[in-house]
Amino acid sequence: MPTLQDVAKRAGVSTATVSKVLSNTPYFSDATRHKVMDAVRELGYRPNLAARALSSGKTNIIAVVFPFIYDAIFKDPFVMRVLEGIEAVCTEQGYNILLSTPRLHDNEPDDHYMRLLQSGYIEGLIAIDNVESVSFAQYGEEMDVPSVTLGHHKGAYRVWSDNFKGGKLLMEHVLSQGHRHIGIISVKPEMNLAIQERMRGMQYVIDHASLDYDLPIIESDFSSEGGIKSASTLLREHPELSVIIAVNDRMAIGALSAAHAMDLRVPDDISVVGYDDIPMAATTQPKLTTINQKPVELGKASAELLLKRLNGEKPSNVVIEPELVVRQSLLPQR
Amino acid sequence: MPTLQDVAKRAGVSTATVSKVLSNTPYFSDATRHKVMDAVRELGYRPNLAARALSSGKTNIIAVVFPFIYDAIFKDPFVMRVLEGIEAVCTEQGYNILLSTPRLHDNEPDDHYMRLLQSGYIEGLIAIDNVESVSFAQYGEEMDVPSVTLGHHKGAYRVWSDNFKGGKLLMEHVLSQGHRHIGIISVKPEMNLAIQERMRGMQYVIDHASLDYDLPIIESDFSSEGGIKSASTLLREHPELSVIIAVNDRMAIGALSAAHAMDLRVPDDISVVGYDDIPMAATTQPKLTTINQKPVELGKASAELLLKRLNGEKPSNVVIEPELVVRQSLLPQR
DNA sequence: CAATCACAGTTAAGCGATTAACTATTGGTT
DNA sequence: AACCAATAGTTAATCGCTTAACTGTGATTG
Numbered sequence A, B: 001m002p003t004l005q006d007v008a009k010r011a012g013v014s015t016a017t018v019s020k021v022l023s024n025t026p027y028f029s030d031a032t033r034h035k036v037m038d039a040v041r042e043l044g045y046r047p048n049l050a051a052r053a054l055s056s057g058k059t060n061i062i063a064v065v066f067p068f069i070y071d072a073i074f075k076d077p078f079v080m081r082v083l084e085g086i087e088a089v090c091t092e093q094g095y096n097i098l099l100s101t102p103r104l105h106d107n108e109p110d111d112h113y114m115r116l117l118q119s120g121y122i123e124g125l126i127a128i129d130n131v132e133s134v135s136f137a138q139y140g141e142e143m144d145v146p147s148v149t150l151g152h153h154k155g156a157y158r159v160w161s162d163n164f165k166g167g168k169l170l171m172e173h174v175l176s177q178g179h180r181h182i183g184i185i186s187v188k189p190e191m192n193l194a195i196q197e198r199m200r201g202m203q204y205v206i207d208h209a210s211l212d213y214d215l216p217i218i219e220s221d222f223s224s225e226g227g228i229k230s231a232s233t234l235l236r237e238h239p240e241l242s243v244i245i246a247v248n249d250r251m252a253i254g255a256l257s258a259a260h261a262m263d264l265r266v267p268d269d270i271s272v273v274g275y276d277d278i279p280m281a282a283t284t285q286p287k288l289t290t291i292n293q294k295p296v297e298l299g300k301a302s303a304e305l306l307l308k309r310l311n312g313e314k315p316s317n318v319v320i321e322p323e324l325v326v327r328q329s330l331l332p333q334r
Numbered sequence C: 001c002a003a004t005c006a007c008a009g010t011t012a013a014g015c016g017a018t019t020a021a022c023t024a025t026t027g028g029t030t
Numbered sequence D: 001a002a003c004c005a006a007t008a009g010t011t012a013a014t015c016g017c018t019t020a021a022c023t024g025t026g027a028t029t030g
Helices: A004-011 A015-023 A030-043 A049-056 A077-092 A111-117 A136-142 A163-176 A193-207 A224-237 A249-261 A295-310 B004-011 B015-023 B030-043 B049-056 B077-092 B111-117 B136-142 B163-176 B193-207 B224-237 B249-261 B295-310
Strands: A061-065 A096-100 A124-128 A147-150 A158-161 A182-187 A217-220 A243-246 A271-273 A290-292 A318-320 A323-325 B061-065 B096-100 B124-128 B147-150 B158-161 B182-187 B217-220 B243-246 B271-273 B290-292 B318-320 B323-325
Touching (some): A004 A015, A004 A030, A015 A030, A061 A077, A077 A096, A077 A124, A111 A136, A124 A136, A124 A295, A147 A295, A163 A193, A163 A243, A163 A323, A182 A224, A224 A249, A243 A249, A295 A318, B004 B015, B004 B030, B061 B136, B077 B096, B077 B295, B111 B136, B124 B295, B163 B243, B163 B271, B163 B290, B163 B323, B182 B193, B182 B224, B182 B249, B217 B224, B249 B271, B295 B318
Parallel strands (some): A061 A096, A158 A318, A182 A217, B061 B096, B147 B158, B158 B318, B182 B217
């Protein structure tokens, strides 16, 4: 595999000159540029990134950190769409993506993650940070890796979806359709700050609506199986419910399934709404009314923010507005 | 950030000794091991992987190559589960995963990919290789990166799901339930070798069953929207159909949706079967009869194969057996 | 008892780029 | 004509680690 040296020899110049030409650092003539470029082409030279990383610290690798805290990472389409957004801008800018899925032991990231942070491999980092107890982006920052938080953990550089507003939007819609007997399938709040916000948003609307009904809330685990179980319980214990809100689509789809199993028709007998707008939400029966978090935009925004930082700018945080997607799983209540 | 030098100084030995201790290369005493380890601990030393990569060629990075050919990568849960399997064994063995999503121009991988292959970053590579015209693993191999093919493209080291058998299993099941009027939603065969195999498997069963019915096949694009359109067409043009087979679950779910829209009840009026057993397949109404490809196992097997290669072994190829998952979307035909 | 060997550790030469500091040439100003 | 700035290119140090080649012990052995 040809090296800079080889190129220099072939072009009849020094390695420094080759390096300059390739990085477009001023002070060389058009003639040498051509000599160098020809040599590069003829030899099929490609820079050794490991060497470049060592000598300049520029590795062209950014780490995408998806903490392996609950099952979410590899089962949640939302995560994939975020990755899609990140990938799009990174690839376009010539960056590679290193996928890191750290585990947590005693509220500390595992050693593999810490090693990675100090490996010299990573030029920047984007971490989904939605648990209370730890911020993976902050660990990055502490190891001098420019980092951006994707989520609700506080951090200097941050991109997040306005989950408060999303919760608000959803609950407002539900109330506006005349529903008063509402059941909620959520998750343990300490598990996830985004969900906390979502719940706060819903609560905010309820507090201002002077409902005389105490909403039953059941805590589950994000999975569709969890949704089935929780919805069954909810429907059994609260036959008065006219709508079930699940804090994500997978559980909402579980609720659909549970209702079906109990011979309840959705949305005629019971309405169901979700959150996320995963691709499947548009093909369930009935199609799911939900909130679109714009995951691809979230991914893109976080990558753009990071790249700006790497270019020495001081970009400001960005919050992405969620959007209500009205489909057929919720019927107005008379 | 402390370096090997710092550790050596602190432990009162040479850098070579430190390196030996850390890599467990023979010939040092227990006493020095302790001195070194203490120094490592006290300084919080972590090796600089970029330096290690440069000097030894071991980077601890393996590339996972998901070609960006159709929309699949970020929308197909199957891909994520494969990644889950790869991640599990790589992380356990201390390897990091670099995600590469090369595009194809004129049947050649884009330059970004070629640069990556020669970057010196990559110790090994796993590529999903299911298109006829190009093998990403082979490009890796040609650049001296040990590679494994995940899919049906021929290659020295290879892991794949037995799609022929999967197709066979599925069609046998359909026929065994008495169905004779069968419609198929597939994709353009040149798009995907795995699908070709799947179709061959189905065809094999049909050829040996002496059906007097010429199965209509419609070509779509893997998406659930595509499934909706294709199923509508199929059901309109072939009202005699008693079952629709889609070559993936997303299209099958689309078919479910299309049937519903046409006021056909599944499975009473029309049966639907899919392929993949994505998580959602267990929560549709009715639950989807399908084939499980064991994506996590596929991922694990390919990672294990690669790691064996990196350890100098000459492992043999592995094929994973698919499994028929019988649920409720197909009813016996009288 | 001399030769051999296993062990413990050191020295120093890379790996392939980047880049600060330097030299040499040219052209423009005053 | 003298000086300076801009341009074009080179030299060599450096990044942090690995590893081949080497030195110096003491124990083993024929």
